[in-house]
Structures are given as structure tokens and as C-alpha cells.
Amino acid sequence: MKPLFILFALFFPPIHTLASTQEADSLLKWKTTLINQNNPFLSSWSLDTNRTASTAPCTWYGVHCNDHGNVIKLNLSTSRLNGTLQKFPFSTFASLTHLQLKLNHFSGPIPVDIRYLSNLMFLDLSCNRLSGTIPPEIGTLAYLETLSLHSNILEGHIPVTLGNLTNLAHLAIDDNKLSGHIPRELGNLAHLVTVNVSFNFLTGHIPSSLGNLSKQSELYLFQNNLTGSIPLSLGNSSSLRILYLYMNQLSGRIPNELGNMKSLIALLLGHNLLTGSVPASLGNLSKLTILDVHENLLSGVVPQELGKLESLIQLSFSHNELSGQIPVSIGNLTKLEQLYLNDNQFKGSIPEELGNLNSLVEMLLLINRLTGSIPDSFGNLSKLEQFVLHDNNLTGYFPESITKCERLRYLTLGNNSVTGRVPESVCKLKLLEILDLGTNRFSGPIPQCVSRFSPKLKVLDLRLNGFHGSIPTTYLDRNNDLRRVNMNGNRLEGSVPESLINCRKLEVLDLGNNMLTGGFPHWIDTIPELQVLVLRGNKLNGPLQTYSNAKSPFPKLRILDLSSNEFTGRLPGNYFKNFKAMMSGNRSASEDLYMVRHFMYEDTLVLVVKGMSMELQRILVVYTTIDLSVNNFEGEIPDTIGQLNSLRFLNLSYNGLTGEIPKHLRNLALLESLDLSSHKMTFLAVVNFSKNQLRGVIPKGGQFNTFVNSSYQGNEGLCGFPLTKTCGDDDGSSSPTLEEDEEDSSFFNGLSWESVVMGYGFGMLIGSGLGWLMFYTGRPRWVVRMTERKLCRHEIKSLKNTRARVSSVSDVNSAMSF
Numbered sequence: 001m002k003p004l005f006i007l008f009a010l011f012f013p014p015i016h017t018l019a020s021t022q023e024a025d026s027l028l029k030w031k032t033t034l035i036n037q038n039n040p041f042l043s044s045w046s047l048d049t050n051r052t053a054s055t056a057p058c059t060w061y062g063v064h065c066n067d068h069g070n071v072i073k074l075n076l077s078t079s080r081l082n083g084t085l086q087k088f089p090f091s092t093f094a095s096l097t098h099l100q101l102k103l104n105h106f107s108g109p110i111p112v113d114i115r116y117l118s119n120l121m122f123l124d125l126s127c128n129r130l131s132g133t134i135p136p137e138i139g140t141l142a143y144l145e146t147l148s149l150h151s152n153i154l155e156g157h158i159p160v161t162l163g164n165l166t167n168l169a170h171l172a173i174d175d176n177k178l179s180g181h182i183p184r185e186l187g188n189l190a191h192l193v194t195v196n197v198s199f200n201f202l203t204g205h206i207p208s209s210l211g212n213l214s215k216q217s218e219l220y221l222f223q224n225n226l227t228g229s230i231p232l233s234l235g236n237s238s239s240l241r242i243l244y245l246y247m248n249q250l251s252g253r254i255p256n257e258l259g260n261m262k263s264l265i266a267l268l269l270g271h272n273l274l275t276g277s278v279p280a281s282l283g284n285l286s287k288l289t290i291l292d293v294h295e296n297l298l299s300g301v302v303p304q305e306l307g308k309l310e311s312l313i314q315l316s317f318s319h320n321e322l323s324g325q326i327p328v329s330i331g332n333l334t335k336l337e338q339l340y341l342n343d344n345q346f347k348g349s350i351p352e353e354l355g356n357l358n359s360l361v362e363m364l365l366l367i368n369r370l371t372g373s374i375p376d377s378f379g380n381l382s383k384l385e386q387f388v389l390h391d392n393n394l395t396g397y398f399p400e401s402i403t404k405c406e407r408l409r410y411l412t413l414g415n416n417s418v419t420g421r422v423p424e425s426v427c428k429l430k431l432l433e434i435l436d437l438g439t440n441r442f443s444g445p446i447p448q449c450v451s452r453f454s455p456k457l458k459v460l461d462l463r464l465n466g467f468h469g470s471i472p473t474t475y476l477d478r479n480n481d482l483r484r485v486n487m488n489g490n491r492l493e494g495s496v497p498e499s500l501i502n503c504r505k506l507e508v509l510d511l512g513n514n515m516l517t518g519g520f521p522h523w524i525d526t527i528p529e530l531q532v533l534v535l536r537g538n539k540l541n542g543p544l545q546t547y548s549n550a551k552s553p554f555p556k557l558r559i560l561d562l563s564s565n566e567f568t569g570r571l572p573g574n575y576f577k578n579f580k581a582m583m584s585g586n587r588s589a590s591e592d593l594y595m596v597r598h599f600m601y602e603d604t605l606v607l608v609v610k611g612m613s614m615e616l617q618r619i620l621v622v623y624t625t626i627d628l629s630v631n632n633f634e635g636e637i638p639d640t641i642g643q644l645n646s647l648r649f650l651n652l653s654y655n656g657l658t659g660e661i662p663k664h665l666r667n668l669a670l671l672e673s674l675d676l677s678s679h680k681m682t683f684l685a686v687v688n689f690s691k692n693q694l695r696g697v698i699p700k701g702g703q704f705n706t707f708v709n710s711s712y713q714g715n716e717g718l719c720g721f722p723l724t725k726t727c728g729d730d731d732g733s734s735s736p737t738l739e740e741d742e743e744d745s746s747f748f749n750g751l752s753w754e755s756v757v758m759g760y761g762f763g764m765l766i767g768s769g770l771g772w773l774m775f776y777t778g779r780p781r782w783v784v785r786m787t788e789r790k791l792c793r794h795e796i797k798s799l800k801n802t803r804a805r806v807s808s809v810s811d812v813n814s815a816m817s818f
């Protein structure tokens, strides 16, 4: 019966004899000011229907009247209205209690006439493009309970008069451009439940009056420019449930008093300048589910008392200066899902008790000073997906029990001192995506199964260990996902397995500095994604010039390092002709400057430039190099090399090359600009032709003028500038001016050698920044569920280009290259 009745009521609304034609008229007048007044949502806003005018506004879309026919609620949310509020008939709507206009395209200021809505209890103008300041007159709306202006482009100060809104329960003015201080007067508001002023440009201290808010349960002040210390008075807010202060410039210690906030479920203080130690009193916050103090300057030992936080789901101490041992008591936090202790100075061994954390999904201990072996107890962590231990001082054997953690996706032990063999059981990890065992002391053979285990494996890093024997040969499955294979610096023998051809997604293959034999794996030129091929320092032999049937061999190759092998024959001119990625000659790639965007793993590549080896932690996309030095190549340098106009390093030294240096080489403009920009370094001669038997006149102009004598050393037949040996004729007389050179090099302005080195530093930063990145992205779902803000953010993303930020896991995922 009931539903029928409701239907009935809907179709035959009662006729309001007192319905206000004045209200209808003024709404219609405002409608005409809208840019899209033909908006279908407002089609009912008209007097030309069969309804009598007397029922008019009350039956319209979004309009709600009281029994007297007065409009009391106006709800036009999400109606794609475009216009301003300037002509909104505020003075006509004295009875209005609810005004809901969120998620439209309103722009312009909030009119001061809003003060006429003296009965207003609910005002929501969020998710529009309103600008200007918040009119202080809002402070006169004495009945206001909800004030939501978030996600606009409001600026100026938060009006002090908001402190007059004694009934206010919800204040959301976040995500604007508000500046100035948080008014002390807000502390007067006895009914306040949520305060959200986050994501503005607020400065000054957190007013200690906020500790007076008795009903208050959620305080969001994050991502502003707040300074000073956390007020002790907050400790008096025993009803506070959520305190988000992260991403400000708060300093001083974490007050012991915070341990009194018995209702607290989330305490987020990350990314500030907090010093001192973590107070033991926090151990009294028995309801706490998130404790995050990442990226501060906290030092000292983590108190054992935190082991009492038995509701804790997420604990993040990453990026501080915490020292001492990891407290054993953390092993009591059995609800813990995320444990981030990375980038500190924790020492001692990893407590075996952490193996009790059977809810744990992510354990990040990277970049500390942990020693000892990896406890066997971790085999019980059946939910573990990320076990990230790289950059510590761990010893002992590969933790075989970990192979029982079937959900493991990231296993990184890189840069430790783990010894022994890697067990075949590692291949039981069918979901593994990253296996980083690089730079350890592993020995024995590489488990043969690694070539066909997890179909999800993307990164296999075994570099700089003592692996011997042959490279596993059966990369059978064409659907494998392998992107990076690094086995550099082991004692591997045999040939490069041809089955690698099945790794169609391979981007980096580094097998350098092993004892590999056989010919050049020419079949590899068909792998479409291959960008980096390093085979240096092996015993590979034979010619490079091949008759491969690839139409366009190595379409994406940027780094080719074959030096110190026993290759013979002519230089591979047909390859040079096809290195499309080295010909781009533009910097469109700089948007995506780094090849690797995965925060859990970084490619490390050691290149030898002018006799100095340098380690590139991340590989710049614009970084292109060919190193064929120390082989037995002979014949002339093919002209086609001159087409590789984005080449930055070229090393052909120590071969048996003859003939002239092709004039086209002067097209290699990037070599030059690198050279010019290296004023602080001594990499003057990046082109190195030395120890060949080249002869003739060195081409003039372009980069050639910038290389020193020694670049050409050992080529008895060469003459002319810059060599001191002249060619007898007019050569060597005129040396082009430097200005010319600089003009030529404009292409590479701004991206100098230093920035390559900085890029490397930046890579480290990103890598170690992963703790907080993950935090902001991997929040527990309940935090996200608490708000419907996501929709809004999505809606307005295209409207506002103000500040970019990572707002969801998917943002990060899409930013990663795999």
C-alpha cells in the first residue's frame, strides 16, 4: 500500500493555494541568467505547462516547499548548471533552510546577499568554480549547521565571523586557495563535529582553542602551510576520532598529551618537520587504527608501548631518523596490514616476532641498517604481498620459508649480503612480479625454473652476485611479462639463450660482465620493446653484421653496450640505420623522462663513460649511447651513424677501424651539447676514436671542435683541428667560434650532464619516497569510504589545473610503466 501511496503523491501533488508566484518568477529570472538555460534538468522550470501557475515552483525540479507553499529547500546538485550566483534571488527566499548547489559549474563570487537566507541550516556550494573570498556575512546565518564550500577556487582568509555560527556541526572549506590563519574563534563552536580546512594555503599556528571542541570528532588540517608545534591542548579533546595534520610545516615534538585522546582512530602527522622521539604515551590510544608519522625528523628508539595498539592496521614510520632495534612488541599487532619502517636507521636483526603479524600485506624495511638473517617465521604470513628489504646489511641465506607466502608480489633483497644458493622453490611464488636479489653474495646456479615461473614476473635482477653456470634457457611461454632482466656481474657461461626471444616485452637486458661465449644474439633485434642491451665484458665473438630478417631491427634501442668482447667484422651499419630511438632528435620524451616508473624497483645500469664507470639508477629516456669499444671491429665507420642525432655517447675506441671519419658525424649535435655543459666535469671527449687506424682530415664544425687531442690518439693518419698535427694545407687554420657551437646545441639546453647526474639522485629519492607515496595511495578503504569526495574530484579535475596530486591508487598505477 505504502509505495502506491507515494507514487500517488508524486504524480498528484497537493495544490498549494499559497504557492508563491513571486518565488517562481524570481527563480525563472535567475534561470535566464544561466548560460545553459536550456539544460534539460530545468525543463520543468516553466509556467507554460498545464499546471496552474499557483503550484509553480513547488513542483519544479529540485524545489521543495513547506505546507504553506514556501520554498524551503532547493536542491540542484549535479545538474550541470553553468552560470553565477550573482542574480540568485536570495532576498526572496527567507524561508529557505537548505541550499544544495554542489557539483555544478557555478563561477564568480559568493554574493554577500546570501545573508538574507536567515533560516538557512544547510549550505552546500562545493565542487563548483566559485572564486573570490568567503563573505563574512555567512557568519550571520545563525542556524547554519552545515557549511560546505570545498573544492572551489576561493581565496582570502577564513572569516573570523564563522566563529559566530554557534550551531555549526560540519565545516568543509577544504580544497580551495584560502590563506591566512585558522581563526581562533572556531574553538568557540561547541557543536562542531567535522572541520575540514585541508588542501589550502593556510599559514600560522594551529589555534590551541581547537582543543576546546568537545563534540568534535574529525579534524582535517592537512596539506597547508601550518607552522609551529602541535598544540598540547589537543590532548584535551578526548572525543577526537581523526586528526590529520600531515603535509604542513609543523615542528617541535609530538606532545605526550596526544596519548590522552582516547577516541582517536587515525593520527596522521606525516610530512612535517617534527623532531624528538615518538612518545610512549601513544601506546595508550587503544582504538588507533592508523599511526603515520612518515617523513619527519623523528629520532630515538620506537617505544615498546606501541605494541599495545592492538587495533592498528597501518603503522608508518618511514623516512625519519629512528634508530635502535625494531621493537619486538610490534609482533603483537596482529591486525596490522601495513608496516612501513623504511628509510630510517634501524639496526639489529629483524624480530622473529614479526612473523606473527598474520594480517600483514606490506612490509617495507628497505634502507635501514638491519643485520642478521631473515627470520624463518615469515613463512606464516599468508597475506604478504610486499616484502621489501633492499638496502640493508642482512646476511644469512635466502629465506626459503618465504616461498610459502603465495601472494608475494614484490620480493626485494637487493643490496644486502645474503649468501648461498637461491632455492628452486622460489618458483612456487606464482604471483611474483619483482624478484630483486641483485648485489648480494648469492652463488651456485640460477634456478633453472626462473625462466618459466611466475607469468607475472616483470623484473628479474640477479646482478652482482656469484651465480655461475648457464643462463636458464627455456623461456617457453610467449605470454610472459618479463620487462627487465639484469644478470650483470656474475660468472655465467654459455651463450645467450635464444628462447629469450619469447620475452616480447623485454625492455632491458643486461648480461654484461660475465663469461658468455658464442656469437652476437642477432635474433634479439626483433624484440620490439628492447631499449637497453648490455653485453659488455663477455667473450662473445664473430661479426655483428647480420642478415636478420627483422624489417626494422631494434626499433626502440637507446643503449647498446657491446664493448670488451671479441666481435669482428665491420661495424653494423644496417643497425645504425634502424636505431629509430636514437634519431628522434627531439625532447618530447622528456615528459616521461625516466623509463622506469615503478616505485618498487629501479633499473641500475653501469655505463663506462670516458673511462669512468657511472651507475645510473634510473635510465633516462633521453639517454642514448653506443659503446662498441675494445673489440676487433675493422673497416670504415659507416655513414649511417651520422643519422643517430640523439646519440649522447659514442665510443668506438680500441678497434681496428680504418678510413675517414664520416662528415655526417657532425650531425650528432647532442654529443656536443653534453660536452659544452660539462664545465664542472672533465668529460670533454665523449667521442672516442682512439686506438684505431683512422686517417684523413677530422671533419670541422659541430661537436668535433670540442674534443681534445686524446680522443683521436693512436690514429696516426688523422690530422687537422683540434689535433695539434696539421694536415699541411689550409686545414687547422680556422677554428669556428664557440658562439656557433652554442647555437647549434640549443636543442639540449637545460639538460646537462649535471642533470643526468641529478636525475640519478632524483631516482634515489623517488625510490626511497615510496613509503609515503604508498601511504597516500594505499589508505585503508574505510578512510576513502568516509567521503564521497572522489566523484567531485573527478568532476572538477578538468576544470582545475591548480595543484596536481596523487589521489588514488589507480592514479599511481597509471603513472607506472607496468
Ligand SMILES: *[C@@H]1O[C@H](CO)[C@@H](O)[C@H](O)[C@H]1NC(C)=O
Pocket: 049, 050
Ligand atoms: C497539456 O494540455 C494539452 C491540451 O490541453 C495536452 O494536449 C497536453 O498533453 C498536456 N500536456 C501535459 C504535459 O499534460
Ligand SMILES: *[C@@H]1O[C@H](CO)[C@@H](O)[C@H](O)[C@H]1NC(C)=O
Pocket: 075, 076, 077, 098, 100
Ligand atoms: C539532492 O538531490 C539528489 C538527487 O537529485 C539527492 O541524491 C540528494 O540526496 C539531495 N540532497 C539533499 C540535501 O536533499
Ligand SMILES: *[C@@H]1O[C@H](CO)[C@@H](O)[C@H](O)[C@H]1NC(C)=O
Pocket: 035, 082, 083, 105
Ligand atoms: C560555462 O560557460 C562558459 C561561458 O560560456 C564556458 O566558457 C564554459 O566552458 C562553460 N562551462 C562548462 C563546464 O560547460
Ligand SMILES: *[C@@H]1O[C@H](CO)[C@@H](O)[C@H](O)[C@H]1NC(C)=O
Pocket: 139, 140, 160, 161, 163, 164, 185
Ligand atoms: C560575530 O563575530 C564578530 C567577531 O567575532 C563580532 O564582532 C560580531 O559582533 C559577531 N556578530 C554577530 C551578529 O554576532
Ligand SMILES: *[C@@H]1O[C@H](CO)[C@@H](O)[C@H](O)[C@H]1NC(C)=O
Pocket: 150, 172, 174, 175, 194, 196, 198, 199, 220, 786, 787, 789
Ligand atoms: C577533507 O578534505 C580533503 C581535501 O579536499 C578531502 O580529500 C577529504 O575527503 C575531506 N574529508 C572529509 C571527511 O570531508
Ligand SMILES: *[C@@H]1O[C@H](CO)[C@@H](O)[C@H](O)[C@H]1NC(C)=O
Pocket: 200, 201, 202, 223, 224, 225
Ligand atoms: C608554503 O610556504 C612556502 C614558503 O613560504 C612556499 O614556498 C610554499 O609554496 C607554500 N606552500 C603552500 C602549499 O602554500
Ligand SMILES: *[C@@H]1O[C@H](CO)[C@@H](O)[C@H](O)[C@H]1NC(C)=O
Pocket: 184, 185, 187, 188, 209, 212
Ligand atoms: C579554551 O579553554 C581554555 C581553558 O580550558 C580557556 O582558557 C580558553 O579561553 C578557551 N578558548 C576558547 C577559544 O574558548
Ligand SMILES: *[C@@H]1O[C@H](CO)[C@@H](O)[C@H](O)[C@H]1NC(C)=O
Pocket: 211, 232, 233, 234, 236
Ligand atoms: C585541558 O583541560 C584542563 C581541564 O579542562 C585544563 O585545566 C587544561 O589547561 C587543559 N590543557 C590544555 C593544554 O589546554
Ligand SMILES: *[C@@H]1O[C@H](CO)[C@@H](O)[C@H](O)[C@H]1NC(C)=O
Pocket: 259, 280, 281, 282, 284, 305
Ligand atoms: C597510559 O594510561 C595509563 C592509565 O590511564 C597511565 O597510567 C599511563 O601513564 C599512560 N601511559 C603513558 C605512557 O602515558
Ligand SMILES: *[C@@H]1O[C@H](CO)[C@@H](O)[C@H](O)[C@H]1NC(C)=O
Pocket: 307, 328, 329, 330, 332
Ligand atoms: C604481547 O602480548 C602478550 C599477550 O598480550 C603479552 O604477554 C606480551 O608481553 C606482549 N609482548 C610484548 C613484547 O609486548
Ligand SMILES: *[C@@H]1O[C@H](CO)[C@@H](O)[C@H](O)[C@H]1NC(C)=O
Pocket: 347, 369, 371, 392, 393
Ligand atoms: C653495512 O655494510 C656496509 C658495507 O659492508 C658497511 O659499510 C656499513 O658500515 C654497514 N653498516 C652497518 C650499520 O653495519
Ligand SMILES: *[C@@H]1O[C@H](CO)[C@@H](O)[C@H](O)[C@H]1NC(C)=O
Pocket: 355, 376, 377, 378, 379, 380, 401
Ligand atoms: C607458523 O604457525 C604455526 C601455527 O600457527 C606454528 O606452529 C609455526 O611454528 C609457525 N611457523 C613459523 C615458521 O613461525
